[in-house]
Amino acid sequence: MFDTSAFTEGLLLGAGLFTSVGPKDAFVIRRSLGGQHLPLIVAVCAGSDALLIAxxxxxxxxxxxxxxxxxxxxxWGGIGYLVCHGLLALRAAVAGQHHAGGGDVLPRNTFLQTLIATAVVSLLNPYAWVDTVLVVGSIAASKSGDARWSFMLGAIAASFVWFSGLTNFSHAFRRLFTRAMAWRALDAFVALMMFGMAAHLATARLQ
Incomplete structure (x- = not known):
């Protein structure tokens, strides 16, 4: 039997966890700007979260x-990953590596290339493992019967809604990223988020 209370709890927890911009979200924003395979990106991102929660x-x-x-x-491996990702984003922001030259924002990618790239950034993202496996998964494991499945469905629904909104919002504002300054700002923001997440994980681990 469906447990509405547990579903709502999972939905709210998932919304709080998934709406912070991490490596996967930065990837989704960049790929969504090109408008390619958006349903696939949403399905793989939400599906990977569902797998990790399970x-x-x-x-x-x-x-x-x-x-x-x-x-x-x-x-600590995850912290290193976040720091490296932040350094790459910072270098891109300083050098202005990501910008559009008047054509497509990003190179064309095949269905298979998009599938593999999205799966890699989704399943090898350490912050996603912390959120889904250690936080959502452990809370779900503490529940029993219908409450467990309803809670998991709520968290998965939050992931699906977040990535659906992120892809469509990013694609809607693709014209903004014909300017190099917009890419610099995005890369700088991503760098700050990566360093902040790494610092948060390191501080929590050392306490």
């Missing part, structure tokens, strides 16, 4: 917490 609810989050060394390696 892993966490299925006991993977408990496995990580029972092995502090494994969790520590995963978190």
């Amino acid at each position: 892993l966490g609810a299925g006991g993977f989050s408990a496995l990580l917490t029972r092995h502090p060394l494994l969790l520590s390696v995963a978190l």
